[in-house]
Amino acid sequence: MKRGKKIVFISHCLLNQNTLPTGRASFAGSVKELLELFAESGVGIVQLECPQMEFNNGLDRRPALKGGNENDSFRKNCKKMSSQVLDKIETYMKRDYKILGILGVEFSTTCGVHQVRNGRRSSPGKGVFMEELELEMQKKNFQIPIMGVNLNNVYSSVDKIQSLLKFT
Numbered sequence: 001m002k003r004g005k006k007i008v009f010i011s012h013c014l015l016n017q018n019t020l021p022t023g024r025a026s027f028a029g030s031v032k033e034l035l036e037l038f039a040e041s042g043v044g045i046v047q048l049e050c051p052q053m054e055f056n057n058g059l060d061r062r063p064a065l066k067g068g069n070e071n072d073s074f075r076k077n078c079k080k081m082s083s084q085v086l087d088k089i090e091t092y093m094k095r096d097y098k099i100l101g102i103l104g105v106e107f108s109t110t111c112g113v114h115q116v117r118n119g120r121r122s123s124p125g126k127g128v129f130m131e132e133l134e135l136e137m138q139k140k141n142f143q144i145p146i147m148g149v150n151l152n153n154v155y156s157s158v159d160k161i162q163s164l165l166k167f168t
């Protein structure tokens with residue numbers, strides 16, 4: 001079988017909900033609808049590291065506020081992680097792989113793409129990791145779509161990703 005050479009980079013918790021803050025998982029393990037979609041489309045999945053798990057109290061943490069994420073070295077760590085992700089993307093691109101997109105998680109103060117939730121309120125904006133990824137991509141002039149998966153409405157997210165796949 002030939003390699004499909006199509007790759008998507010996705011936020012860690014879309015494949016492993018165990019890294020979400022205590023009580024916040026929407027699925028017991030991974031998001032089956034996304035796994036099925038990419039498996040059926042012949043798309044390889046690269047799982048991003050979870051910045052909150054790595055740099056902010058591991059498994060036993062409470063949901064983070066975006067302002068809290070700005071403190072200490074969290075942003076610096078996200079920046080470093082983003083640069084490593086871009087190196088990986090570059091490795092694939094140099095060998096003619098197509099990077100279809102990066103999937104974040106809406107409402108996360110770290111991986112949100114269009115919406116972040118601060119306490120009880122949601123507002124437009126990106127999470128810290130997605131902001132840093134976008135900045136790193138701008139530096140390298142990479143044109144890779146970043147999309148947010150809404151775990152409260154996975155089917156609408158799947159529809160949007162399907163449209164993205166149609167144009168590749």
Ligand code: SF4
Nearest residue numbers: 012013050108110111
């Ligand atoms: S949204 Fe991002 S930071 Fe939050 S659990 Fe998922 S991968 Fe980790």
